[in-house]
Amino acid sequence: MQAANETPERPPGRLHRARVLYRNVSKRRMAWHLLKDTVNSCIEYRILGLAAEAAFFTLLSLPPLLLGMIGLLGYVDEWTTTTTVASIERNILSASQTVLSERGVNDFAK
Incomplete structure (x- = not known):
C-alpha cells in the first residue's frame, strides 16, 4: 500500500513508451519522425480522398438545396x-x- 503523499505509479502507456523511445533522439530526427508518421497516417486513413469526397x-x-x-x-x-x-431571394442568389x-x-436559380 502506498503512503498518502506518494503519487500512484502509472502503468506504462503510449506516452511513456514514446518518451522512452525518443529520449536520446535529436530534434532534427524527431521532426523527421513526426513528419514521416504524419504522412503515413494520412496515407493509411486516406485523408485526402475523404476530403475530396466530402467536397464533391x-x-x-x-x-x-438552392x-x-x-x-x-x-x-x-x-x-x-x-x-x-x-431580400432573402437576393441573398440566396448572391450566395449562389x-x-x-x-x-x-441562371439555369438553377433564376
Whole structure:
C-alpha cells in the first residue's frame, strides 16, 4: 500500500513508451519522425480522398438545396412581406454566385 503523499505509479502507456523511445533522439530526427508518421497516417486513413469526397458531395448537393429554398419562398410569401422575400431571394442568389458559375445560377436559380 502506498503512503498518502506518494503519487500512484502509472502503468506504462503510449506516452511513456514514446518518451522512452525518443529520449536520446535529436530534434532534427524527431521532426523527421513526426513528419514521416504524419504522412503515413494520412496515407493509411486516406485523408485526402475523404476530403475530396466530402467536397464533391457538398458541391453536388448545393443546386437541389438552392432550388428547394427558392421554391420555399413562394410559400413563405403568404406569411411575410414582399420586401422580406425579395431580400432573402437576393441573398440566396448572391450566395449562389460565389459557389456556382453565372450559367449555373441562371439555369438553377433564376
